[in-house]
Amino acid sequence: MRVHFIAIGGSAMHNLALALNERGDVVTGSDDEIFEPSKSRLQKAGLLPEKMGWDAERITSDLEAVILGMHAREDNPELLKAKELNIPIYSYPEYLFERTKDKTRVVIAGSHGKTTITSMILHVLHYHDRHEDYMVGAQLEGFDTMVSLEADTDFAVLEGDEYLSSPIDRRPKFHLYHPNIALLSGIAWDHINVFPTFDDYLDQFRIFLTTMERGGALVYNADDPVVKKLVEEDKTEIKKFAYHKPSYRVEGGSCILETPFGDVQLQIIGEHNLLNLEGARWICLEMGIQEDEFYEAIASFTGASKRLEPLAESSNVRVFKDFAHAPSKVKATVSAVAETYPDSKVVACLELHTFSSLNPDFLPGYAGSMDNADEAFVYFNPKAVEHKKLPPLDEEIVSTAFGRSDIQVLTQSDAVLDRLKSEKAESTVYLIMSSGNFDGADLKDWADQLK
Incomplete structure (x- = not known):
């Protein structure tokens, strides 16, 4: 495919551009400013725009898709030209759905823990040589990009952000993925500039549950009273599995997870990370990873980037x-x-x-x-x-x-x-x-x- 990125320099956007370029798509992009590490990574892949700024001449009728980043404005000249030529315009999450709609989509949502839980799942899959599509909000050890889209995978593991999709699509990103399997880690009011009250914010998670594929599976943190109440009130036709903080103890600055297979010494700390781990375990089970395989792999997880x-x-x-x-x-x-x-x-x-x-x-x-x-x-x-x-x-x-x-x-x-x-x-x-x-x-x- 021939794909053009408007605002290619964003953290998520440039990783998607790299992923599409890696799989053989013809990728171009533009931006008015690009910072590190995006700049060097795009340059290495030959995707760094020759000059900064917007130019409607970049938008030609042979493009099959334009992907619009949040950094752009509604009056962006490239966006206006794409509309004029009737080129399909996608927000970042819309395009991810388009490329994964025939796969089993696993979406990790919640106000906190999304990146860590997604990272844990990917670490376990990678440990056991399972390669699936993914999108995660941090650079992980052993992974070249934060996004991967392949032709021969069965699952797509996506971090489900509740922030807006694009300048012309004010829906939260996680409303657009339509998961078969989802996780809800916790709810605590955030993004006051978009959701001015807690009820406004909470509504986005109610809507999220209604976007799930019927018969799908929701894994949720029942130790979070807001999540528990929201899920119990939800009438969507999905299966629901509650998880709780697992048993553990702290010894000498290390966290020891107590499992049916014996103690597992972890390289992460904190009750919140134990909850994250338990959510990741449930998702991995849904994806076909055995319990003992999960514990074996998670022992070597050192944490998501920028987290402790x-x-x-x-x-x-x-x-x-x-x-x-x-x-x-x-x-x-x-x-x-x-x-x-x-x-x-x-x-x-x-x-x-x-x-x-x-x-x-x-x-x-x-x-x-x-x-x-x-x-x-x-x-x-x-x-x-x-x-x-x-x-x-x-x-x-x-x-x-x-x-x-x-x-x-x-x-x-x-x-x-x-x-x-x-x-x-x-x-x-x-x-x-x-x-x-x-x-x-x-x-x-x-x-x-x-x-």
Whole structure:
């Protein structure tokens, strides 16, 4: 096929472009700016646009599909030309469905844990030499791209994001996959810029269940009361399988999973990851992986990219960086570190970076999320608030929202890192949480200085 990507530089978009190019499709693309690592990866594959910007002349009648990324606007000249020529225009999720509609689609959904659960499933499949189509939101060890589409596979494992599909398709991505098998990991309000109330957000998951193929199978986290209630109220003609946190214990900084086949020492930590693991186990069983095969494979799973990523370690200091930004993710990550290292001082710092996290109406959702840290810090850049055209934030608003009287709120990244250094004790675990990068700070270099 001849396929053109409008906004090819996005994380998901460039991975799909690489996957299609790898399987022999003729791929072109455009964007007004492309950052690393997308830029180098596209360049290596010969897919980097010769010049930045939009050009309607790129859109010709011999194109069989145009894939539109969220970064583009509705008045994009290439998009308008594609409409004029009646070329089929797909959002990213629409195109994934188009290429997998004759396969068994497995969709992993939920406010948190999606990437990790999808990564676990793919790790287990890869371990046992099972090759299926996939789309996951992180780069995995042993996988060249975050997307794979092949002609001779039976399953497609897709991470089901609830964010919007494209500038001209305001439906959540996961509404477009129509899964045969699905997992629902948890529900906690997010994306306030799109879903202004929790009910609006919850409705998207209700709709998701109705999009499943009739007779399909839903695996759901029954330890999450919101998920449990939503699934129990749902009348869709699907099979439903509840999962719960499995038995485990923590010994010497390691998590030991207690299974019918004996103890399994894991390389991941935290109750939330044990729940993720149990959900992944159920999905793997639905895909034909035996229980003992799952446990054998999952022992070597080291975690999804950017999830509790170790930056530095010495005899008395550990530094982790985590992608956590939503309240439920922050709470789970802080709790996991505190549980795993009970004899160390836990110093946690969260950067408020997303639209939701910088919104005063959303901030109260963070109440109690950092209570398990010995010392808690929150950083935000006032310029980011201004750039997102949100009401001004001040330290008192943020401190009150987190519900912790001793929380320290800072607004200069250099001051944050210097302040964190002063918290070093005889045994310290630092946890840095953000979907950003603290205004471009070199966190690895900073972490190395703490050793």
